Amino acid sequence: MKYDWILFDADETLFHFDSFGGMQLMFERFGVDFTRDDYNAYQLINKPLWVDYQEGKITADELKHIRFEGWAAKLGVTPFELNSAFLQAMADICTLLPGAKELLDALSGKAKLGIITNGFTELQAIRLERTGLTNYFEHVVISEEVGVAKPDLGIFDYAHQLMGLPCKSRVLMVGDNPHSDVLGGINFGIETCWLNTQGASTPEGIQPNYEVTSLLHLKDTLFA
Known part of the structure; x- marks a missing residue:
């Protein structure tokens, strides 16, 4: 890995x-x-x-x-x-994206996992619990609690500190938003993966390390 x-x-x-x-x-x-x-x-x-x-x-x-x-x-x-x-x-009404559980199961024990979200605190824990994902994640970093939202470097820095300052080249950010997730990650100096399920064109000036069409595609890419 x-x-x-x-x-x-x-x-x-x-x-x-x-x-x-x-x-x-x-x-x-x-x-x-x-x-x-x-x-x-x-x-x-x-x-x-x-x-x-x-x-x-x-x-x-x-x-x-x-x-x-x-x-x-x-x-x-x-x-x-x-x-x-x-x-x-x-x-x-919460449901998981196709392949989410399979991807997390495959990664479990191979890499540490975290979440960085601009969503609201009130929704996160209950959703993780209801979908059975709580124990997969070491840290859940929520913009509402940190006081800044992606793509602000502050939220990435906060997460990086929580993680114990791992080497940035060994960290991957995965997200569907090319601006908040991918550009935010690039600007912070970590590798990025754009989950582009809609077949959108890559915004000018944003170059993720990977672009995948589904979470199963990401699983195949990471374990290729």
Whole structure:
């Protein structure tokens, strides 16, 4: 095994993140029929907020508040209550990406494993537990707790310290986002793998060490 440590992103790298399904379930619990049009309107607010969060312009708490304040006012609850209800719904519908368990089983004992995620703390532990993945990972580093989000070097440095400062050439970062996962990893000086399940073209100026189309493809690549 070329690597001593393999770090994974969480959403759309290990776990499916069906946010529309999660929103539908959450709103159903509030007695609301949440449509695709409702979702599209929500994403017009939500997506730019995530960009601002990753660029350090807003905090995790601000993101949680702003994205749900309109709906919270309509339903007579607080944005944070709505955010918690959404994360609970996402935990309830959580599934693993194909090949996730097989990959982790193959890596177990061959390399140490960790997660670096920009997702929220409230969702991570329950999802790992429900999918039976908790014991695979030495460390789970969450941007909300560290105070900076990928691609900021601060979160990679925080993880590196936790890991005991292994040689960077022996660390691989795996993720589906070419900017936060791959460019973040490259800038920190570790090797990277882009999980490109959608067949997207590589953004200009970003060169991962590997590009794979699935987690099983990654398994084959690592053990080739």
